[in-house]
Amino acid sequence: MNSAEYLKNILEAKTGLKISIELTDNRKQILKITPDKPDRKIIEINRILVDAPDEVIEAVTDFVSGRNRKSSRTRIIRYVRKTLSEKTQDRKINLHTSGNVYNLNDIFEKLNKKYFNGSLTCRITFGRNYCNPRKRSIVFGSFNPQKNIIRINRALDSVMVPEFFVEYIVFHEMLHARLYFSGISAVSMKHSKNFRAKEKNYPFLETAKKWKKENLKFFIRTAK
Ligand SMILES: [Zn+2]
Known part of the structure; x- marks a missing residue:
């Protein structure tokens, strides 16, 4: 500068x-x-x-x-x-980083330091509750490379959701951001072998996946 x-x-x-x-x-x-x-x-x-x-x-x-x-x-x-x-x-783009329970900036900074050498520059915000009850699916997080922004479903900002799960969703989207800008963008938006391998760096990966499986129904039922 x-x-x-x-x-x-x-x-x-x-x-x-x-x-x-x-x-x-x-x-x-x-x-x-x-x-x-x-x-x-x-x-x-x-x-x-x-x-x-x-x-x-x-x-x-x-x-x-x-x-x-x-x-x-x-x-x-x-x-x-x-x-x-x-x-x-x-x-x-109005950023809503500080929820009732979780502060996305704090989580992002912590993970960025710990797993990405502080290299990620994206912004992060809570976004709409994307859920499709008919398809029985919900989008917990997304990464927009054009705007360089991670959106996290507001439904996760709840005392019912453990911290390791919010962290997992943020980590997953950060990994998309990391791989997107690493010059291999053609495969980076998908969950490639490389993506899945790197995802294992998050120590609570299996715990988070298990928690998701057991609790998905609550999100789909309560989503408006
Ligand atoms: Zn993904």
Whole structure:
């Protein structure tokens, strides 16, 4: 991740000016240049631009130094629009991590550290109670790779459900996330041999499967 200091250093090197940077959240004026002294400029810049990829940083330095003003301006605006709209889409997913009984963030962090070297970046939330009484099936968890999000059926947030079972469902979905992003996506969404082998890393796997078999009927009966 870049910092304002990093950007300041690049700008000073490219323009030969003294630069002072102020980060803003201003969406209307994403970049404002105010001459201070003859060899000094104050740059007010939306913080989104500080973390931008190199090509956008290059456009910023071009713009500040007055080179290719038109094309660099276009590149900056295109990037900011895209990033702001992605952030807005992100916000539309409301995460419900803290239930009445279980906190999904705590479970996720614990399992991520213990079994995935802290490498997983997905988000997690309680979601709808997906259940089909006619098919006598219920979806306890799912992983959406496009949104990089794990959804856990809200029915599991109950004192009747043991912690090892909630953990098992979360672990199972985390494994889908892990395998999906490991470059073998063609088989990763299914329960491949590799998946089943890795699933055995969870020490309460058999206990959890047994519990599921004995208790599935309660979930299907109570689901609305
Ligand atoms: Zn699965």
